Amino acid sequence: MRAVEDALGIRIPENARILRNLIAGIQYVQDHVIHFYHLHALDWVDVTTALQADPAETAKLAQSISSWHNSSETYFQGVKDKLAAFVNSGQLGPFANGYWGHPAYKLPPEANLLAVAHYLEALDWQRDVIRVHAILGSKNPHPQTYLVGGMSTAVDPESESALNADKVALIRKLFVKAKQFVDQVYIPDLLAVASFYKDWAGYGEGLGNFLVYGEFPDRAGNMLFPGGVILDRDLSQVYPLDQEKVAEYVTHSWYQYGDGDQTAKHPWDGETQPNYTGPKPPYQFLDTEGKYTWLKAPRYEGKAMEVGPLARVLVAYVSGNKRVQEVVNSVLETLAVGPEALFSTLGRTAARGIETLVVAEQLVPWLDELAAQMDAGDVTIHNGDKWDPATWPQETKGWGFHEAPRGALGHWVRITDQKIANYQCVVPSTWNASPRDASGQRGAYEAALIGTPIADPEQPVEILRTIHSFDPCMACAVHVVDTEGRELVHIELEGSM
Amino acid sequence: MADKLVIDPITRIEGHLRLEIEIDGGQVTDAWSSSTMFRGLEIILPGRDPRGAWLMAQRI
Numbered sequence: 069m070r071a072v073e074d075a076l077g078i079r080i081p082e083n084a085r086i087l088r089n090l091i092a093g094i095q096y097v098q099d100h101v102i103h104f105y106h107l108h109a110l111d112w113v114d115v116t117t118a119l120q121a122d123p124a125e126t127a128k129l130a131q132s133i134s135s136w137h138n139s140s141e142t143y144f145q146g147v148k149d150k151l152a153a154f155v156n157s158g159q160l161g162p163f164a165n166g167y168w169g170h171p172a173y174k175l176p177p178e179a180n181l182l183a184v185a186h187y188l189e190a191l192d193w194q195r196d197v198i199r200v201h202a203i204l205g206s207k208n209p210h211p212q213t214y215l216v217g218g219m220s221t222a223v224d225p226e227s228e229s230a231l232n233a234d235k236v237a238l239i240r241k242l243f244v245k246a247k248q249f250v251d252q253v254y255i256p257d258l259l260a261v262a263s264f265y266k267d268w269a270g271y272g273e274g275l276g277n278f279l280v281y282g283e284f285p286d287r288a289g290n291m292l293f294p295g296g297v298i299l300d301r302d303l304s305q306v307y308p309l310d311q312e313k314v315a316e317y318v319t320h321s322w323y324q325y326g327d328g329d330q331t332a333k334h335p336w337d338g339e340t341q342p343n344y345t346g347p348k349p350p351y352q353f354l355d356t357e358g359k360y361t362w363l364k365a366p367r368y369e370g371k372a373m374e375v376g377p378l379a380r381v382l383v384a385y386v387s388g389n390k391r392v393q394e395v396v397n398s399v400l401e402t403l404a405v406g407p408e409a410l411f412s413t414l415g416r417t418a419a420r421g422i423e424t425l426v427v428a429e430q431l432v433p434w435l436d437e438l439a440a441q442m443d444a445g446d447v448t449i450h451n452g453d454k455w456d457p458a459t460w461p462q463e464t465k466g467w468g469f470h471e472a473p474r475g476a477l478g479h480w481v482r483i484t485d486q487k488i489a490n491y492q493c494v495v496p497s498t499w500n501a502s503p504r505d506a507s508g509q510r511g512a513y514e515a516a517l518i519g520t521p522i523a524d525p526e527q528p529v530e531i532l533r534t535i536h537s538f539d540p541c542m543a544c545a546v547h548v549v550d551t552e553g554r555e556l557v558h559i560e561l562e563g564s565m
Numbered sequence: 566m567a568d569k570l571v572i573d574p575i576t577r578i579e580g581h582l583r584l585e586i587e588i589d590g591g592q593v594t595d596a597w598s599s600s601t602m603f604r605g606l607e608i609i610l611p612g613r614d615p616r617g618a619w620l621m622a623q624r625i
Contacts, residue, residue, distance in 0.1 A: 069619035107577040165576065210623050216616045322603075340607035353569065354599055356585060361599040455616075479622060483615050491610040491618060495625055501582060501598045510596075513584075517596040522588050525570050531586060531593070532575070540578040 071479040071491075072216050075466025081448040082287065084218035086438045087204060089284050090239075091211055092470070093427050093434065094200045097246050099473040100377070100424040101254050103539045105183075105190040106162070108417065111533045112261050113183040114173040115163045119155065121181035123148055129178050134256040138189065147185040167527040174264045183261065186253050197246040200239050204231070218450035225442045236439050243431040250428045258421040259402050262414055269405050272413030272534035274516035276301040277371050278379035279499065281309060281478060283471030284430070287437075292430060293423070293471055296383040297368065301411055306386045311467050314478065314494065317365040317505040320358070322346060330506045332367060335480035335492035336465055365505040366494050374512040375475030375499045376538060378410065378419040391429070395422045413516070416537040457486040472496050474539050500538045513538060567594060573601070 073080065080088075123144035130139040154160065175183070198208050204221050205211020213221040222230035282295030296306035315332035318325055324343040325331060333339060345359045354360040367373070384392040399418055400407060409415055454460065465482045475496030482489040502511030510518075513535060520530050573583035581602045587595040606625060610618055 072615045072618060075615070110577065212620075214619055214623075216619070338607070340605070342603060342605075353571065354583075354585060354597065356597040360585075360597055361601075362603045363598075363600040457614075479618075481615060481618065486614075488610050488613050488615050488618060490607075491622070492607055493622055493625060497580075497600075501600060503598060511598055513598040514596045517584075517586065517593045520593040522570075522591055522593060525568060525588055528570060528572065528586070531572065531584065532577070535575055535582070535584070536577060540575065540582050541580055 069214055069216055070468025070470065071466045071481040072468070072483070073466070074468055075464045075481055075483050076216075076454045076460060078217050078451055078454050080218045081446075081451055083223050083438065083441055083446065083449050084451075085285060085287075086434055086441070087219045087221050087223075087449070088214075089434050090431070090438070091201060091205050093284065093431050094197060094243070094246060096427045096473050097250060097424055097431070098194050098198045100420050101190055101249065102194050103420065103473075103536075104254060104258065104417075105187045107539065108536045109183055109187060109261070110163070110166055111529060111536055112173070112265060113175055113180050113187075114168055114170070115151070115166060115180065115184055116155070116168040117173070117175075117177045118180035118184045119148065119152055119177075121148060121177035123181070125178040126181045126185075129260075130182055133260050134252050136252040136256075138185070144181055144185060147188065148181060150188075151181075151184055167529040170527050170529050171523055172529050175261065179260060179264070183257065186257055189253070190249070193245070193249050197242050197249075200242050203235055203239060215450055217452055217455060218448075221449060223438070223442055223447045223449055230447075231442075233439075233442075236435065236442075240432060240435055243428075243435060246431065247428040250424055255421055255425055258418065259399065262403055262418060265414060266403060266405060266409075268414040268533065269403075269409035269412045271520050271530075272416065272516045272537060273411045273519075274512050275372050275374050275510075276411060277368070277373045278382050279309075279368050279373035279375050279476050280379050280383040281311075281469035281471055281476045283380075284427070292389075292426070293380040293384050294387045294389070295469075296387060297373075298379070298382055298386065299371065303382065303386050303407065306383055311469070311478065313369045315367055315370075316492075316494065317367065318359075319365070319506040320356075320360055320503040321364045322359050322362055323364065332370075332506070335478065335494055336467075336482060336490065338480065338490065338492035340492070361501075361503045363498050363501055363503060364494075365502045365511065366499050367505055367509075370507075372502060372505070372509045372511055372515070373499055374538075375496050376416070376420075377423045377473075377475075378416045379475060380471060381419040381422050382410065391426055392422070395425055413534045413537045420539070460486055474541050475499060495541075497538075497541050501540060513540075 124141045126144040127141040201208035205213050224230035225233045278298040280295050282291035284292035295309040315334050317332045319329050322344045324341050463484050468479045470477045478494045480492045500512040516534050567587045567589040570586040575582040583599040583601050585597040
C-alpha cells in the first residue's frame with residue numbers, strides 16, 4: 069500500500085495516518101505479549117514444576133514485583149488446581165511437548181506458577197484488547213479498512229455507523245486495559261524471569277548489524293522508532309537508512325536469477341523464479357553447501373542484518389529517543405547488567421518488552437489526537453486524487469516500508485500501464501532467518517546460534533531460547549500435526565563429520 | 566567429531582522453520598536456517614491492479 073502510494077506520489081490525510089498508527093500500535097502490544105507468554109515463556113518456565121509451588125509463596129512473589137490485582141494465595145491455589153486437573157487429565161494441550169525437567173530451567177516453582185497464571189490471563193486479555201482491530205479494521209487478523217490513499221474507516225462523531233465518540237470511548241478503555249497489563253504483568257514478569265537467566269545475556273549475540281526502516285510517524289513525519297542502521301555493535305552512531313542499499317542473493321536459496329546466482333538484486337529488479345534443488349522427501353539432511361531454503365538472503369550494503377525489536381530499540385536509543393533511553397537504562401539497572409548485555413538472547417527478549425511499554429504509552433495520546441481532529445470537524449480519511457488509473461504515469465516505481473512487530477518490512481513495486489509489473493516483498497523473517505549469501509556470510513539466526521551451550525542434544529531447549537527470541541514468522545501459519553493432533557517435531561542426531 | 570542435529574519444525578513460532586545444527590563439545594559450532602515453504606506472492610501479483618496489492622500481500 070505504501071509502496072503504491074510512494075509510486076504514485078500520494079500523501080495520506082492526517083486521520084488515516086493516525087488510524088494506521090492505532091491499528092499497528094495495538095498489534096505490537098498484543099503480538100509481543102502473546103509472544104512472551106505463549107511462544108517464548110515455556111523456554112524459560114517449567115510448567116510441570118509449577119505443581120510443586122506453594123501458592124502462598126507465589127502470592128508473596130507476585131505482590132513483591134507488581135500491584136496487579138490477581139495476587140492472592142487463593143487465586144494462585146485456584147490456578148494450581150486448574151493446572152493439576154489439566155495434567156491429571158493427560159491432555160496437556162498447549163503444554164504438551166515441552167522439555168520439562170530439563171536442567172536449563174532455573175525458575176523456582178513459585179515463579180513457574182506465577183508465569184502459568186499469567187499465561188492463562190494473557191489469553192483472555194489479548195482477545196479483549198485486539199477488539200480495537202475489529203472496530204478500526206473490521207477484523208483481525210488482516211484488517212480490511214486500508215486503502216491506497218488513506219483508510220476506509222469512516223470517522224464522524226455524529227454518525228451511528230462511523231467511528232464516533234462512543235467507539236472512541238470504547239477504544240480508550242481497551243487501550244488503558246492494554247497498557248495496564250503491560251505495566252503490571254508483562255514487564256514485571258519479564259524482569260523477574262530475566263533475573264534468573266542473566267547468563268543468557270552472554271549467548272545469542274548474532275550479527276551485531278541492525279536495520280530499521282522506521283515507524284509510527286507523527287504529524288511532522290518524525291518516527292517514534294526512527295529508521296537507521298547500526299553496524300558492528302557500534303553504539304556511537306546510527307547511519308541513515310538508504311533503501312537503495314538493499315539487495316537479495318539466491319546463491320543458497322531455491323531460486324534462480326536470469327544472470328546467475330552469484331549476484332544480488334535490488335528488489336525493484338528482483339526476480340522470483342523457483343528452482344528447487346533440494347533432496348526428495350523423506351530426507352535426512354539438506355544440501356547446506358548448495359541451496360537449502362525458500363528464503364532469499366537480503367543484505368544491506370552487502371552485510372547481513374538483524375531486524376526487529378532489538379534493532380528498533382538500539383537505533384532509537386542511539387538516535388536520542390529520551391523515553392527509550394530512560395526505559396532501557398532502567399531495565400539495565402534493574403538487572404544490574406551493562407549495555408553489552410543487549411547484544412544477546414536476553415537483550416532481544418528485553419527489547420521486545422521495552423518497545424511494548426513505549427508503544428503502549430502512545431496509544432491513548434494517538435487516540436486523543438484523532439478525537440481532537442474529529443472535534444475540529446476534520447473527518448477526511450482518504451485522498452482520492454490519484455485513485456483513477458488514468459491519472460497515473462505510464463511507468464513508475466515505489467517503495468513502501470513498515471516496522472512490523474517482528475521488524476523491518478519492505479515492499480517494492482513497479483507499475484507499468486496501470487498494472488503491477490514487478491512486486492517484491494522482503495519481510496522481517498527473511499532478514500533474520502536468512503541463509504548464507506554468495507560470500508558465505510550467515511544470516512541472523514545462523515550467526516546467533518553459534519556458541520550456544522547444549523546440555524542435552526535430544527532436548528535442545530537452548531536453541532529454542534535464541535530462535536524464539538527473534539519471534540520467527542515463516543510467512544504462513546501452517547501447523548503440522550499428526551493424526552492424534554500432536555505437533556510433529558522431528559529431531560535427528562547423527563555423527564556426521 | 567561434531568554431531569549434526571535437525572529440528573524440523575521448530576514449534577511455537579508462526580509458520581515453518583527447519584534448523585540444521587552442528588554441535589561439538591556441548592556447544593553449537595554452526596547452523597543453517599531453512600524455510601521449508603514457498604510463498605510465491607511475487608508470482609501472483611504481476612499483471613494485477615496495484616490498488617489491490619495490499620490486500621493480497623497482507624496475507625504474508
